[in-house]
Amino acid sequence: MTTQMTVFLSSLGVLAATAIAYALMRYRQKRARNVGSVSEIRLYPIKSCPPLFLTSAECTETGLKYKNVHDRQFVLVGEKGFIAIRANLKLLELQVEYDEVKDCLVLQAPGMKSCLHIPLQAPEFDSSKVKSFVWYDKRETFYYDYGAEYSEWFTEYLGEQCSLGYAHANISREINPEMTYNHDPVHNDTRLLYPNSHPYLVANQASLEDLNSRLKEQVTMSSFRPNIIVGQEGASTSLRPYEEDDWRVIRIGGRVTMCNARPCPRCPMIYVDYDKRELRANKEPMTTLLKYRRGQEKKDQCKTVFGINAAVKVCGHFSLGDNVSVTAAR
Template sequence: MTADSPSDLNGTLDAIWVYPIKSCAGLSLREAELTDTGLAYDRAWMVVDSQGEFVSQRELPRMALIQPSFKLGQLVLRAPGMLSLHLALDAAEGPARVRVWDDEVDAFDMGDTAAQWFSDFLGADAPAHLKALRLIRFDPEARRRCDPRWTGDDAGFAQFADGFSLLVASQASLDELNARLGAAGQAPVDMRRFRPNLVMGGWGAHDEDRCGPVVIGEGEGSAEIVPVKPCSRCPIPDIDPDTATPGHAVGDALRTYRQDARVGGAITFGMNAIVRRGDGVVLRVGQPVRADLRFD
């Protein structure tokens, strides 16, 4: 795809989301800086147990209720019944070694105050091994490479995301799901259930599944990302982001039409992507996005 060639898919960047703390609530932004590991501050922090293993809404659904914001050089965290926790964006305490899925990575512990805040909010109803929690920050000097079985010749990197730099979804994909939920007598859901970073408007349902590299923006200020792996879905999309209550309607609906042979028949929604070009580029809601369909 060249700069002046027509594209199969043309649309706009409808939404930008970052999730500063892995598995906590996301933050909708009008613009965000792209880095080689994804959006700035996306999954830069993570909650771990006493063994340094990451925890998520799979074990602790109440993580969905922890709402981040950025203010005056700080990450501010709020949760029901808790005083807000303020963390300087450049703060870190002692070194740590932690595990996210199969990767052990260097990180920094965020100290006892943050650990107590998370333990107090999440630990009360948690299993015994999850009552003492700590907040960890990714070491910016570390390099966590995405799985080369999916990235091929492109070198992709991530911080504490499950495995890839970005997650891409289209608004039409959500609309398709909601139509099916409605037909089954279920309430619609919003995109927060699927935790994408970039939401594409003007594409067809699940066009992100079958497209090649995606150009965002125009001219020298554009960026290029590459969808590489369908995003297999766990129970998290069935957790209500407003109440942290688990359900089953979303998973039930997806199982009727979203099994993907590329990942062993797992249920998928959205595409994991890596950054090919654009480190330091600021992405903005409303920018044009274009891609060609992939036939392979």
């Protein structure tokens, strides 16, 4: 075979592969069903503390990111593990802001004489500052102690001994494979900061509306602490309550792609009434959800579920109003 013929056949092969890839992409685009658009973006810099409400964000492997702020990159650790809102309702009264000029979080709290400024430049790693606590799934979880200044501020405000833990890049935490049911290998080694089980929690506005139709007192999406809320606007068909359970691959905007890991099991955190700043004595909306929304697989059987846990397959930026489409469903 001549050199010219070899070059020709190679070029033909490249063209054919390109054509097939393009045809496959177009096929997938046609198969994709537009289910709505991004109606809210919420990033929680400190676990169990108030969120930042964003107009745009970056999807990374470890969760949402805005500038140098990462979702749940900090955790408050007490004598019995991480401190959750339901255990200390004073967390509800914190005000959390991001100062882009100084690149720091700014916290204010009732009764505190001064604000707390938490710089976001990663500290130089010091192994002596690495500590741990046991997560609810019984796995040891490591954190980097951010320092006495921050721990003392939180200890004074919360009225209990507290350390500010940081997810240093030198500390590894991965998704528990027992917490993923939808069989996509992208989840197996996904790095985590301090979300409960997965980097993202996606919620469906139609599901909240259906739940509220069953309740005497309305609840808001704040009870469920999602990162991304999908609304009806832009949907090719009506957004159905709880259809998110069946989404397998989700595309946001033109690039970001996520995998649905499982319906999200809910804990007593959802008892918190964010408006009244108290725990609901009737344990709603858990009481109502238990009547018709229970997990079906593995450890989540019989637990209340609402929203979906997800991990990212293709990273990128997205904004409020971006289309949300489902490219694969159950």
